[in-house]
Amino acid sequence: MKATIYLKVYENFDIDGKIIYKELTKGVDQYYCNAGYNLTCENSKIIKIQEVSNNIKYVSIEHEQNLTIYFKGILNVPLKTSQTKTKNYLEANIESAIIPLLTNLSKNDYEIFLSLPDDFRAVGFIKKENYYYRYLTKTFDIALIIYHKDVAYQYSLDSINILAHNYHPIEKIKQMAKIANDIYNKYTKLFSPCAFDHVNIVLNPRFDNGAYVRNNLVCLVDQIEGLDQQTFLHLAHEISHLWWQNSDLLFNSLWIDETFAQYSALLLVKEKFGSSVYQQIIDQFQAKSATMASLASIQSNITDRFAIHYYKGPCLFDELAKTIGECQMIELMKKCYQEKISTSEQFLKLCPEFKKLYYR
DSSP: OEEEEEEEEOTTOEEEEEEEEESOOSEEEEEEEETTEEEEEESOEEEEEEEOSSSEEEEEEEEOSOEEEEEEEEOOOOSSTTOEEETTEEEEOTTTTOSOEETTOOOEEEEEEEEOOTTEEETTOEEOSSSEEEEEEEESOOOEEEEETTTEEEEEETTEEEEEETTSOHHHHHHHHHHHHHHHHHHHHHHOOOSOSOEEEEEESOOSSOOEEETTEEEEESOOSOOOHHHHHHHHHHHHHHHHTTSOSSTTTTHHHHHHHHHHHHHHHHHHHOHHHHHHHHHHHHHHHTTOOOGGGOOTTOTTHHHIIIIIHHHHHHHHHHHHOHHHHHHHHHHHHHTTOOSHHHHHHHOGGGHHHHTO
């Protein structure tokens, strides 16, 4: 499914926009949007509005094959994990629901036309005459980073572009860009080129552990005081999502995205810091995951499901690599990327040796 978005953002981050959905299946669908918006529809009927929190409301709309939603209001962004809003900076993503999107988390294509106040910029957008433009493919979320030119700066090195706030020393950002560029190039060599020829890394001014990747946008927190082993693992994990974000968003297949990302990062840790450091991390992960459920049993009601992805999954991949050989393991991962493996069933068919580990 494809949609076109026209979005105008004002200096106080009030929003005025519309989204045009095409090729929908006639019927009733549920959408979510920011609770601060007023919604109207063209040639469609809003059946029910349910406010779930102070931030997001769910809207059921009866529509034909095409649907136009107009939305306008104050973008209500809570100051908590995954969002930051200041006078001159906005980070908005799935939790702030800046665009009315389908709640089924389907991966769609979006064409975005964005209007901003003078002296404001948007990460990842192309500047046209009087608007910014971006085309997103196969995404379930639209993440938007908007900033005033006086509060942040960009630094680029080959395939890497970093947005950092003015309080970040340029030498530290240069060092981070070099590390990120090396990581990107190593993954390209291991798994073949990804779909993106450059990466936009954003250091958001917040202090939680939230990080995420949407297409070629890598959003991190700005705790970069020390570019140490843990920071390297974290950065390598997030960049690897450029290769592994094809997984089906069903809970029993999402491990493909996160486990592949974590294990990919560990391979680079082994190369950079040595086998003993790699094994030490694996041992730590094994201790944390000893009593966790199997990958096969992951459902939405399992509270530690993401810990299973991050800790148990890589340990199982380590076992698999010791069984089939690390070179064969890398070839398997490369094939998974090239064939866009997105479900557990597809992976088990490609690698039957993993079946026992999957259910363990």
